[in-house]
Amino acid sequence: MGSFFTIFANRWFLRLSAVALISIIEILSISMASADTKPTRIVSINLCTDQLLLQLVGHKRIASVTYLAADPYISYSANRAVGLVKNHGLAEEVIELRPDLILAGAFTSRPTTSLLKKLGYRVIEFKMAGSFETLRQNIIKAGEVLDEEKKARRLVAQFDTALGRVVAPNGRLVSAIILQPNAAGAGNVSLLDDIFRSANLTSISLGQGILGIGWLTLDQVIWAQPELIISDMEPSWPSLGHLAMRHPAYRAILDKQGRVPGHVNLPANLWNCGGPQVAKAVSILAKARAVALDLRENR
Numbered sequence: 001m002g003s004f005f006t007i008f009a010n011r012w013f014l015r016l017s018a019v020a021l022i023s024i025i026e027i028l029s030i031s032m033a034s035a036d037t038k039p040t041r042i043v044s045i046n047l048c049t050d051q052l053l054l055q056l057v058g059h060k061r062i063a064s065v066t067y068l069a070a071d072p073y074i075s076y077s078a079n080r081a082v083g084l085v086k087n088h089g090l091a092e093e094v095i096e097l098r099p100d101l102i103l104a105g106a107f108t109s110r111p112t113t114s115l116l117k118k119l120g121y122r123v124i125e126f127k128m129a130g131s132f133e134t135l136r137q138n139i140i141k142a143g144e145v146l147d148e149e150k151k152a153r154r155l156v157a158q159f160d161t162a163l164g165r166v167v168a169p170n171g172r173l174v175s176a177i178i179l180q181p182n183a184a185g186a187g188n189v190s191l192l193d194d195i196f197r198s199a200n201l202t203s204i205s206l207g208q209g210i211l212g213i214g215w216l217t218l219d220q221v222i223w224a225q226p227e228l229i230i231s232d233m234e235p236s237w238p239s240l241g242h243l244a245m246r247h248p249a250y251r252a253i254l255d256k257q258g259r260v261p262g263h264v265n266l267p268a269n270l271w272n273c274g275g276p277q278v279a280k281a282v283s284i285l286a287k288a289r290a291v292a293l294d295l296r297e298n299r
Contacts, residue, residue, distance in 0.1 A: 038147040039101035039122075045089040045112065046105035047075065048273035049126055052142040053103055054080040055275060056151050063097045073232075076269040076277045091115045101145065129274025132194045135159070138274055155276050162279030163198065166286050174289045176201040176228040178266070191274060199285035201228065228292045229261050230285065232268045262295060264288035 041063040044050045050069035053062060054077035067086040072078040087093040091112045094102060102123045104113050117123050124145050129135040136156050143152020178192065196203050270281040 039145075041097065041099045042101045042103065042146070043087065043094050043097050043099040044069070044103040045087060045094065046103065046108045046126075048105055048129070048138075049103035049142075050075065050081070051077050051273045051275050052126070052138065053146070055155060056142055056146050056148045059084060063099050064093075072269065074268050074272055076273070076275065078269075094121075095119070103142075103145075129191050131191065132163075132198075132278075135191065135274030135278060139276075159276040159279050162276065163282060166198065166279070166283050172293060173200055173202040174228055174292045175226045176203060176230055176285075176289075176292075177226040178203070178230040191271060191278065195271060195278065195281050195285065198282045199289050201285060201289055226261050227295075228288055229263045230266050230288070231263070232266060262288060262292040 038061075040061050042053060042057065042061055043064045044053045044062075045066060047066055047068040050065040053065065054069065062084055064085040064087045065081055067088060069075050069081040069084075070078055070086060075081065085097070087097075089109060089112060094112075094116060099121065102113075102116055102121055104123055104125045106125055106127050108125070113123050113125065124141075126138050126141065127134055129138055136159070139152050139156050139159075140149075143149045143155075146152075176196065193203070264284065266281055266284055270277050270284070
């Protein structure tokens with residue numbers, strides 16, 4: 001009886017080992033091939049790499065993008081994601097797709113990217129676009145790994161040309177704050193810092209010592225008295241950032257001082273990921289600044 005179980009166990013082990021070996025060989029063959037040939041089964045597991053991929057590559061070469069890519073509220077390329085397989089950034093989802101290239105962000109789940117690398121998959125990580133320069137670098141890098149260098153250089157050129165078309169404002173700064181759904185404000189060391197500078201806006205968040213994205217209380221917003229309030233298109237869910245502008249205390253203080261700040265909608269999908277679309281955000285804010293400056297001078 002014991003020998004029967006020993007034989008059965010040995011056969012089961014050999015069969016399992018053979019399956020594992022075949023899987024490893026498949027992974028290695030895909031990885032080795034992808035290093036020398038144009039990737040044709042590309043998977044993105046990050047919203048911002050989704051945007052890079054969708055703007056540089058056609059559907060035939062894309063195996064999957066994240067489910068976030070299809071949400072027009074945060075994805076500039078949502079229309080291009082229609083019909084593609086969606087993932088949630090899980091390693092088991094990615095493995096089933098048998099990719100020859102995986103694109104990830106710097107803050108993509110470390111366990112996921114580490115596991116995929118250990119299994120032999122080619123994983124390329126991209127920095128968060130915290131400036132216009134990093135934005136350009138990410139596009140060029142994506143062009144290189146996707147074998148779309150010419151298209152990538154063209155996108156960078158389009159971005160620079162669009163920035164150059166924005167009417168250069170004079171040196172007078174307009175104070176502004178961007179209120180996001182969680183009542184966050186943007187400081188420096190973020191892509192918004194470059195966007196604000198290009199539109200000749202100064203963020204009140206800088207005076208609050210915020211680096212990158214931080215949180216401002218309603219009291220801080222009232223005290224700072226911004227001349228321009230920037231917010232995303234109002235979402236379908238409750239938003240602290242949008243509710244703040246309707247708060248009775250906020251409105252009363254502004255009315256008493258005779259200054260109600262201007263307001264402009266800036267869709268999140270224009271600036272939450274670095275790409276050519278950021279130039280549109282600069283254009284929108286430059287026009288809003290001009291209006292706010294007119295209100296200041298005609299009061």
